Amino acid sequence: ALAADVDTAIFSAIFAKFTPDAPANIYGEIPVFSSGDSGNFGLMPRRYIRCMTDQTLLPSTEMAIVDALDAQWQRRKTELVDFASGHEPMFSSPQKLARAILAPPM
Numbered sequence: 700a701l702a703a704d705v706d707t708a709i710f711s712a713i714f715a716k717f718t719p720d721a722p723a724n725i726y727g728e729i730p731v732f733s734s735g736d737s738g739n740f741g742l743m744p745r746r747y748i749r750c751m752t753d754q755t756l757l758p759s760t761e762m763a764i765v766d767a768l769d770a771q772w773q774r775r776k777t778e779l780v781d782f783a784s785g786h787e788p789m790f791s792s793p794q795k796l797a798r799a800i801l802a803p804p805m
Contacts, residue, residue, distance in 0.1 A: 700754040704784055704791045713790060741772025744804030747779050748796065753786045778805050 701717075702710050745768060749761045765777045780799050782788050788796045 700786070702785055702787045702790060703754060704752065705787055706791075709790055741774050744775065745772075745777040746799070746802075746804070747777050748788065748799060749779055749781050750784045750786055750788060751781055752784060755786045 747761070747765050747768070749758055749765075750756070751758055753761070762779075765779055768777050782792065782795070782799075784791050
């Protein structure tokens with residue numbers, strides 16, 4: 700489910716290194732961002748890579764995340780980039796992902 704489109708040899712090499720996400724509270728303080736249209740945090744460019752064949756996070760769930768970001772910080776919308784990939788584009792299409800991350804904001 701995590702990496703259906705990742706080459707088997709690559710997945711075999713990386714699978715043992717996978718760990719679950721750590722809960723935020725183990726790091727002590729939880730970051731606080733300015734909410735709504737106050738402050739400058741909402742003006743920072745945001746880009747969300749939506750993985751269209753993801754079997755762990757449905758594209759509709761990913762869209763709900765983007766909608767929540769845009770509702771919270773309305774002065775700048777999240778740039779949505781669709782990938783024809785599963786949950787791990789950093790292994791299935793790393794060059795394409797790097798280009799998407801490094802592209803100038805729209």
